[in-house]
Amino acid sequence: MSVSPGRSAGGTAVADRSPSPEAVPSLSITGLRKSFPGRTVLAGLDLRIPARGLVAVLGANGSGKSTALRCVVGLEQPDGGSIRLHGEEIVGLSGRELARRRSRAAMIFQKIHLVQRRSVLDNVCAGALGRLPLRHSLVPALFPRELRDEAMECLHRVGLADRAGDTVGRLSGGQQQRVAVARALCQRADVVLADEPVAALDPAAATQVLELLSDLARGQGLAVAAVLHQPELARRYADRVVGLARGRLAFDTAPEHLSERDLDDLYAAGEGAS
Numbered sequence: 470m471s472v473s474p475g476r477s478a479g480g481t482a483v484a485d486r487s488p489s490p491e492a493v494p495s496l497s498i499t500g501l502r503k504s505f506p507g508r509t510v511l512a513g514l515d516l517r518i519p520a521r522g523l524v525a526v527l528g529a530n531g532s533g534k535s536t537a538l539r540c541v542v543g544l545e546q547p548d549g550g551s552i553r554l555h556g557e558e559i560v561g562l563s564g565r566e567l568a569r570r571r572s573r574a575a576m577i578f579q580k581i582h583l584v585q586r587r588s589v590l591d592n593v594c595a596g597a598l599g600r601l602p603l604r605h606s607l608v609p610a611l612f613p614r615e616l617r618d619e620a621m622e623c624l625h626r627v628g629l630a631d632r633a634g635d636t637v638g639r640l641s642g643g644q645q646q647r648v649a650v651a652r653a654l655c656q657r658a659d660v661v662l663a664d665e666p667v668a669a670l671d672p673a674a675a676t677q678v679l680e681l682l683s684d685l686a687r688g689q690g691l692a693v694a695a696v697l698h699q700p701e702l703a704r705r706y707a708d709r710v711v712g713l714a715r716g717r718l719a720f721d722t723a724p725e726h727l728s729e730r731d732l733d734d735l736y737a738a739g740e741g742a743s
């Protein structure tokens with residue numbers, strides 16, 4: 470017999486104390502601080518990325534957008550504050566437990582980090598290296614059959630299964646960015662942090678990549694945060710829009726409520742933490 474949530478088998482209402490999956494943000498950043506010599510970049514940043522949907526991250530050059538995302542995936546060490554992935558703290562953690570918690574977050578970059586001379590399929594398989602023995606990173610021919618099948622499935626999800634055997638260098642920039650997304654899927658990440666994923670793409674390729682990220686976020690339940698420099702793309706594809714100014718959250722709003730005033734203030738704030 471199936472019992473609907475919040476009901477006992479006898480049909481009486483019971484208090485359901487577990488938060489719904491949607492209620493726990495996939496990524497929750499609180500009071501995040503980071504300085505480089507002579508410069509405070511994050512000055513107590515608060516940011517929530519819900520369990521499903523695409524959040525566009527806007528902000529002037531130097532406002533700390535990349536630094537915030539890089540702190541999540543371990544490319545920068547925060548000075549203080551909290552970063553929770555699926556409710557689990559990662560700041561102050563190390564070793565295997567940190568790697569396990571972080572494995573659910575993947576980052577994709579404007580400058581696409583793929584091995585150009587290797588096949589599309591091998592590059593996607595590389596997303597799984599964190600859970601494979603070291604020898605696989607040296608000899609891709611040893612990628613197990615099940616991993617290759619999983620990578621093919623990831624390529625299906627980004628619409629590039631027919632290019633699996635090509636070397637990456639033969640693909641366009643937009644296609645390469647979709648391969649980078651497939652690699653993140655093969656990592657089994659359900660939080661995807663995209664740092665200016667369309668900045669180097671022509672308008673048609675940018676549209677394809679953002680439609681893909683939006684479909685994965687809305688249709689397949691991924692949490693996606695994408696740094697964008699084009700507010701019109703944020704309005705078109707995002708479920709929420711957040712603004713960073715001087716290392717802090719300036720606003721977190723529905724795209725339809727994003728005003729020209731919000732944007733003017735955001736870009737007038739300029740670089741550096743206040």
Ligand SMILES: Nc1ncnc2c1ncn2[C@@H]1O[C@H](COP(=O)(O)OP(=O)(O)OP(=O)(O)O)[C@@H](O)[C@H]1O
Pocket residue numbers: 505506508510528529530531532533534535536537740741
């Ligand atoms: N490793 C580093 N060492 C020193 N300064 C750094 C380092 N990384 C970033 N910064 C500085 O921190 C500030 C914020 O950089 P960050 O890349 O986070 O900004 P951003 O909002 O992503 O900007 P943009 O839109 O230009 O990419 C910049 O002034 C940058 O020069």
